Amino acid sequence: MLCDPLRTIVAAEFNFQDGIATVKEKYVNLSKQNLLFAQEVQATLKVLPGFSAQDSCDADLLECLGDVGTSEVFKTHAVEAVISAAWQQLRIFTALDILWSLVTVIALCYASHNILHGDKRMSPLFVAGVIHLKLTLEELLQIFMGALRFAKEGRPIVATLLDFDNLVDYAYLLAGWMAIIRQILFVEYGLEKPFMSLYCASAWLRALYTLRGESWMGPRLLPIFFA
Incomplete structure (x- = not known):
């Protein structure tokens, strides 16, 4: 673990010698986590x-962390390590x-x-x-599986499936299909408006949003999206 920031390594095995955790050197090559060259610094290994590592990918565990009402828990090394391991x-x-x-x-x-050029x-x-x-198929599958789980747990289905994030996804899919279908049908009239413009802009924003999990982009991008 680096003093600042924390880095998580997923090792196939580790050993304890005299109360000290050790892992093979091939598992602690942190340079692979860096997009650019970074100076080597002293690090301390904690376990x-x-x-x-498989436990960190448990859906119920990650959902529980997501439902925590305070962000303070995410500042602890243990939780940060769990999320980082799942991400890797x-x-x-x-x-x-x-x-x-x-x-x-x-x-x-x-x-x-x-x-535009004919x-x-x-x-x-x-x-x-x-x-x-x-x-679209992935979204429909997600809706179906989510509805089954919410019904089993007795949770409100409609309110959950119609939250802001899901509504944005539905709007993107609808705008995309309107743009694609209308553009194919009316290609002789040139570039379709307004749905094609909306679809292109949304696709660009979606591409940027998919980078939110990258450490070199997310911390700079998310404040802009949620400003």
């Missing part, structure tokens, strides 16, 4: 006894979200450029449409 293991999924969002933005820029080929828009279909 959460009886807690495995689930990062591949967020990386894919970032990839799909960036591909959508590129496809929409390419499609808009083609249409090129009626819709292949870039079809790429964006396929990704949008994927997002």
